[in-house]
Amino acid sequence: MNQTFRPRIAASACPHDCPSTCALEVEVFGGRKIGRVRGAEDNAYTAGVICAKVARYAERVHHPDRLTQPLRRVGGKGSGQFTPISWDDALDIVAGEFVRAEQAHGSEAVWPYYYAGTMGFVMRDGINRLRHAKKYSGFFSTICVNPAWTGFIAGTGKLAGSDPREMAKSDLVVIWGTNAVNTQINVMTHATRARKERAAKLVVVDVYMNSTMQQADLPVLIRPGTDGALACAVMHCLFRDGKADWDYLDRYTDAPRELAEHLRTRDPAWAARITGCPIETIEAFARLVGERKRAYFRLGYGFSRSRNGAANMHAASCIAAVTGAWLNEGGGAFHHNDAIFHLDKTVIEGKDVRDPQIRMLDQSRIGAILTGDKAALRGGPPVTALLIQNTNPLSVAPDQETVKRGFARDDLFVCVHEQFMTDTAQVADVILPATMFVEHDDFYLAGGSQYILLGPKLIEPAGECRSNHEVICALAQRLGAEHPGFTMTPRQLIDRTLQDSGWGTLAALEANRWIDCQPDFATAHYLNGFGYADGKFRFKPQWPEVPFGRAHGTIEAAMPQLPDHWDVIEEADVEHPFRLATSPSRGFLNSTFTETPTSLAKERRPEVMIHPDDAAPLAVATGDLVALGNRRGTVRLHARLFEGVRRGVLIAESVWPNKAYADGRGINTLTGADAIAPFGGAAFHDNKVWLRKAA
Numbered sequence: 142m143n144q145t146f147r148p149r150i151a152a153s154a155c156p157h158d159c160p161s162t163c164a165l166e167v168e169v170f171g172g173r174k175i176g177r178v179r180g181a182e183d184n185a186y187t188a189g190v191i192c193a194k195v196a197r198y199a200e201r202v203h204h205p206d207r208l209t210q211p212l213r214r215v216g217g218k219g220s221g222q223f224t225p226i227s228w229d230d231a232l233d234i235v236a237g238e239f240v241r242a243e244q245a246h247g248s249e250a251v252w253p254y255y256y257a258g259t260m261g262f263v264m265r266d267g268i269n270r271l272r273h274a275k276k277y278s279g280f281f282s283t284i285c286v287n288p289a290w291t292g293f294i295a296g297t298g299k300l301a302g303s304d305p306r307e308m309a310k311s312d313l314v315v316i317w318g319t320n321a322v323n324t325q326i327n328v329m330t331h332a333t334r335a336r337k338e339r340a341a342k343l344v345v346v347d348v349y350m351n352s353t354m355q356q357a358d359l360p361v362l363i364r365p366g367t368d369g370a371l372a373c374a375v376m377h378c379l380f381r382d383g384k385a386d387w388d389y390l391d392r393y394t395d396a397p398r399e400l401a402e403h404l405r406t407r408d409p410a411w412a413a414r415i416t417g418c419p420i421e422t423i424e425a426f427a428r429l430v431g432e433r434k435r436a437y438f439r440l441g442y443g444f445s446r447s448r449n450g451a452a453n454m455h456a457a458s459c460i461a462a463v464t465g466a467w468l469n470e471g472g473g474a475f476h477h478n479d480a481i482f483h484l485d486k487t488v489i490e491g492k493d494v495r496d497p498q499i500r501m502l503d504q505s506r507i508g509a510i511l512t513g514d515k516a517a518l519r520g521g522p523p524v525t526a527l528l529i530q531n532t533n534p535l536s537v538a539p540d541q542e543t544v545k546r547g548f549a550r551d552d553l554f555v556c557v558h559e560q561f562m563t564d565t566a567q568v569a570d571v572i573l574p575a576t577m578f579v580e581h582d583d584f585y586l587a588g589g590s591q592y593i594l595l596g597p598k599l600i601e602p603a604g605e606c607r608s609n610h611e612v613i614c615a616l617a618q619r620l621g622a623e624h625p626g627f628t629m630t631p632r633q634l635i636d637r638t639l640q641d642s643g644w645g646t647l648a649a650l651e652a653n654r655w656i657d658c659q660p661d662f663a664t665a666h667y668l669n670g671f672g673y674a675d676g677k678f679r680f681k682p683q684w685p686e687v688p689f690g691r692a693h694g695t696i697e698a699a700m701p702q703l704p705d706h707w708d709v710i711e712e713a714d715v716e717h718p719f720r721l722a723t724s725p726s727r728g729f730l731n732s733t734f735t736e737t738p739t740s741l742a743k744e745r746r747p748e749v750m751i752h753p754d755d756a757a758p759l760a761v762a763t764g765d766l767v768a769l770g771n772r773r774g775t776v777r778l779h780a781r782l783f784e785g786v787r788r789g790v791l792i793a794e795s796v797w798p799n800k801a802y803a804d805g806r807g808i809n810t811l812t813g814a815d816a817i818a819p820f821g822g823a824a825f826h827d828n829k830v831w832l833r834k835a836a
């Protein structure tokens with residue numbers, strides 16, 4: 142009997158939108174059930190540690206509310222009234238609607254819309270194969286990485302940096318713009334090791350005293366969108382105090398003397414006025430950076446959420462070049478390792494049949510696109526049919542009221558392939574039940590470290606759930622779309638992509654569980670030159686020419702020539718005296734995990750943190766229902782008084798489902814969808830709002 146219930150331990154990888162992409166060990170009971178999930182001890186980055194929400198993943202896989210059969214809407218749009226149908230009927234309806242849309246307006250009227258609900262390449266990116274084969278509208282992903290990636294690449298010339306495991310060998314770890322305790326716990330593993338083994342100092346820069354900042358030796362609390370000013374003041378001090386490494390600057394950087402001259406006026410007093418951070422804290426930060434050559438700057442996605450985010454990321458990344466920290470093991474800067482993997486996804490994405498004339502539509506502008514904004518539609522036809530996989534735009538996209546208006550259109554057909562009844566599934570015409578990562582084969586890349594990992598199918602799908610790949614191939618067959626990828630299995634696609642990319646075979650990956658793609662020290666630290674043709678780090682980037690591979694058009698803006706505070710954020714004004722950031726919660730990951738009991742119990746309810754001195758004149762106390770508003774809409778949620786924010790700053794940890802708010806309006810009612818320079822993005826932490834006690 143005991144033999145029967147003893148689980149086997151299977152290797153896997155976390156599929157979620159988290160830079161760590163942990164190597165997992167999953168308890169598997171028979172062919173249908175998983176138990177505990179643990180981090181692989183022998184993976185040098187995961188090092189046996191994973192977050193609590195994935196450790197209890199069985200809650201998600203075996204959740205009673207999972208979607209397990211195809212559904213067709215029978216009530217009005219958004220009524221939540223659906224009836225079960227067969228897979229054949231569901232796929233026939235979807236294919237029929239796509240054909241109808243194409244016949245009425247051309248192929249670009251169909252928009253396959255997806256994102257990072259799974260980061261597996263087969264299941265996430267296969268939708269592009271259908272899009273290319275059918276010439277459907279293209280999808281320009283902007284909602285997350287663009288400003289941050291562009292800002293980092295602006296300096297280094299490519300998206301890669303010092304080995305993240307080197308944090309453990311640092312004398313100073315600077316965690317800037319990422320609440321790692323909430324969003325990528327493994328950063329803390331390596332930072333903590335440095336503190337224990339080397340007495341390293343930990344500096345955390347963020348916009349509230351979050352779980353990560355609470356562990357810092359030096360917390361640097363700034364107003365949202367003012368990182369550029371802080372970075373400039375730190376560099377001012379380094380030049381002023383003789384801590385700049387001029388040998389390094391002359392050899393490896395483009396305009397060091399111009400930078401030093403430019404920074405003369407950007408002193409800590411100037412930065413204190415902008416950031417709200419005391420002069421003494423800025424001086425202390427600069428002293429640590431100047432004294433500790435092994436300084437590792439771990440720069441996160443917080444930068445991406447401001448209108449000046451690219452400039453801020455670039456400014457922060459410049460500090461390591463001023464001190465020459467790149468020369469040392471345990472020194473340098475890191476954001477993401479995208480450039481080291483050189484994956485060739487032609488067969489998965491059907492890039493070989495892509496028509497470059499087909500328009501690319503901006504993911505973050507979905508509200509404007511669905512409500513017929515001509516510029517957002519790029520002068521083309523309306524979108525009248527959507528296929529949505531791995532994302533929940535009605536909850537996570539900015540400018541939510543406009544998004545809702547778009548989805549309410551009677552002439553819009555929406556198919557949502559999902560795991561749960563999300564806000565977006567609620568407004569679908571057809572819902573298809575989707576597998577989870579342990580129910581299908583896929584492979585993953587750990588951009589926050591350096592691994593390619595396999596996540597094999599471990600158990601049978603729940604109910605009638607089908608994988609993204611199965612759905613895409615079934616639709617392709619009905620729509621007459623042709624590409625070899627439609628007849629390959631996920632395992633064949635993985636094997637082919639690995640081989641096309643020069644990373645061996647699936648069999649080898651399966652045997653070894655992961656591939657360590659870390660380049661050698663000199664390459665990772667740019668000792669042979671940075672990514673530009675002249676090998677120089679750019680203090681003075683040509684913004685429109687930054688080699689950001691995902692660019693699909695440049696947003697015109699007078700970006701700063703040298704690191705600076707770029708004053709384009711949504712500043713508070715008389716009518717909107719607060720600035721709101723919608724920071725990530727610990728229990729959720731975007732809108733995922735908002736259904737698991739332990740996450741819900743931990744997060745309790747949507748709240749907004751407000752400084753007690755701001756709350757007092759408004760007669761607001763912890764637990765009061767308050768309304769936040771701006772020209773985009775109004776949201777009601779509960780207040781929590783919190784001293785760990787600057788005056789005038791509000792923090793609402795997210796992303797809760799819309800129904801969790803008093804009026805069914807989610808936090809993204811307040812966020813803007815205007816595109817961020819230079820290559821798009823969404824400014825989720827950059828919102829001016831008013832706050833009132835609600836009735």
Ligand code: SF4
Nearest residue numbers: 155159162163192195
């Ligand atoms: S820390 Fe990130 S990658 Fe690791 S298990 Fe949690 S969500 Fe997944």
